[in-house]
Amino acid sequence: MSPRFKAPGGPNGETTLLRVLLDAAEDAPDQVLVHVRGDGGERTVTFAQLRDEALGVAGGYSSTLCVPW
Numbered sequence: 001m002s003p004r005f006k007a008p009g010g011p012n013g014e015t016t017l018l019r020v021l022l023d024a025a026e027d028a029p030d031q032v033l034v035h036v037r038g039d040g041g042e043r044t045v046t047f048a049q050l051r052d053e054a055l056g057v058a059g060g061y062s063s064t065l066c067v068p069w
Helices: 017-027 047-063
Strands: 032-036 042-046
Touching: 017 047, 042 047
Parallel strands: none
Antiparallel strands: 032 042
């Protein structure tokens, strides 16, 4: 079995996507991201909104006892 790849971390030492998202939402909650869909449509969301939505999805998975491997 080969060893797992370990990412070097973010610019502030973050090691997970969750940590990057939480830090970004804390540092710049009103910073806007624009998601461009395949059909060309756009959705605008702030770092704080993205964090809240992601935590809501994670809570849904957690409530069904579905955990990442």
